[in-house]
Amino acid sequence: MSKPHSPKLKSSLYSYIVFFLIIAFAVACCMSLFLTVLAQQMDVQWSVDNLGFAAWLTFANVMVITLLFTLLYHLRRSWAVERALGQITKATEKMMQGDFSVQIPSSVAERSDAALRQIIDCMNQMSRELSCMETLRTDFVSNVSHEIKTPLSVIQNYATLLSQPGLTQTEQKEYAGSILRATRRLSDLVSNILRLSRLENQQVKPEKVCYDLSEQLCECLLDFEEVWHSDAYQLVTHLEEQVMVISDPDWMSLVWNNLISNAIKFTPPGGRVSVSVQRKGDKAVVTVQDTGCGISWEEQRHIFDKFYQADTSRACLGNGLGLALVKKILEMTGCTIRLESQVGQGSVFTVEHPLNPS
Numbered sequence: 001m002s003k004p005h006s007p008k009l010k011s012s013l014y015s016y017i018v019f020f021l022i023i024a025f026a027v028a029c030c031m032s033l034f035l036t037v038l039a040q041q042m043d044v045q046w047s048v049d050n051l052g053f054a055a056w057l058t059f060a061n062v063m064v065i066t067l068l069f070t071l072l073y074h075l076r077r078s079w080a081v082e083r084a085l086g087q088i089t090k091a092t093e094k095m096m097q098g099d100f101s102v103q104i105p106s107s108v109a110e111r112s113d114a115a116l117r118q119i120i121d122c123m124n125q126m127s128r129e130l131s132c133m134e135t136l137r138t139d140f141v142s143n144v145s146h147e148i149k150t151p152l153s154v155i156q157n158y159a160t161l162l163s164q165p166g167l168t169q170t171e172q173k174e175y176a177g178s179i180l181r182a183t184r185r186l187s188d189l190v191s192n193i194l195r196l197s198r199l200e201n202q203q204v205k206p207e208k209v210c211y212d213l214s215e216q217l218c219e220c221l222l223d224f225e226e227v228w229h230s231d232a233y234q235l236v237t238h239l240e241e242q243v244m245v246i247s248d249p250d251w252m253s254l255v256w257n258n259l260i261s262n263a264i265k266f267t268p269p270g271g272r273v274s275v276s277v278q279r280k281g282d283k284a285v286v287t288v289q290d291t292g293c294g295i296s297w298e299e300q301r302h303i304f305d306k307f308y309q310a311d312t313s314r315a316c317l318g319n320g321l322g323l324a325l326v327k328k329i330l331e332m333t334g335c336t337i338r339l340e341s342q343v344g345q346g347s348v349f350t351v352e353h354p355l356n357p358s
Contacts, residue, residue, distance in 0.1 A: 091127065291345070
C-alpha cells in the first residue's frame, strides 16, 4: 500500500529548508566577517583563498547540520502522522465491524498536528454517539419485543380458553372482551411506534391551520364521555372561549388525548381530573391535572423517554410511548411541556402553545 503524501506537509518541509538555508548563508557570512576581523586584530595574514575556503567550509557545515536536523524533524513528524493515521484506520475498521466502543488514545492526538487532532476528536465523538445509538436501538428492539409479546400472550391464552367447549355465554363474552382489549392495545402500540418513527425521521410535517383550542379540548373530553358518565371520576374544566392558535389540529388532538388518558389511567376511582386553558401573554396555557398516585422526582426525569413507565405495577395499562409521542409533537410544533408532581398528591402537565398573533 502506497503511503499518502500530503501537499501541505511537502510545502511545510520546503519552507523549513529554505529558512534554514538562509540562516546557514547568514551564519557563513558572519563567520567570514569574523575571521577577517580576527585576522586583522591578530595581525595574521590570510590569503583570499584561505578566507574563501573557511567561509565555504563554515557554510557547508551549517548546511549539513541544518539539513540533518530538518531531516530528523521530518522523520519524527512523518512517524507521528503515520502512527495517528494507523490508529484512525484501526478504529475505523473496528467500527465497520460493529465495535463502537473504540476510542483513539489522547496521547496519539497530543503528538499530532491541529488537523489530525481535530480528526481524532471527531472520530472519538462519532464513536461515542454511535455507541449510544446502538444501545438505544438494542433497548428499542427489546422493549418492542416485550410490549408486543404481552398482548399476543393474552390473545393466545384467551383464544385457547374460548375454543374450549361448554362455555357459558358470559364466559364467552368475557374472553372475547379480553381478546378485544389486547388487540386494541397491540394496535395502539403499532400506531404509536409508526407515528413516533415518522416524527423522529421528519417524514411528516405539521399542517398548521388556525383553530379554536378551547373547542378542540371540548371535543377531546367528549371522547371520554363514558368515563365521565360512570361517576367514577369528577371532571373539572375551566376553558376560556376563543383561544385561537396556529398548529396541526390532528397532532394536537393526540397530545390532549394522551394527557387526559394518562390522568384517568393513574387516578383511582373517586378522584378528580381537571382540564383548563387560558391566555397568558402571547401563550395559550393548557393544564391537565389529576389527583392520582403522583410521580417521584427520579421518575420525572425519564417520564418522556420511550417505553418508560413510572408505575410498573400498572404497566399493563399502557405501552410507555404516549408521553414520548407527546413530547416529540410539542417540540415540532413549537410548544413546551412541563410536569409538576408529588407522590400521593397527583400530577400537573402544563403545555404552553403560542397564540395566533393576528
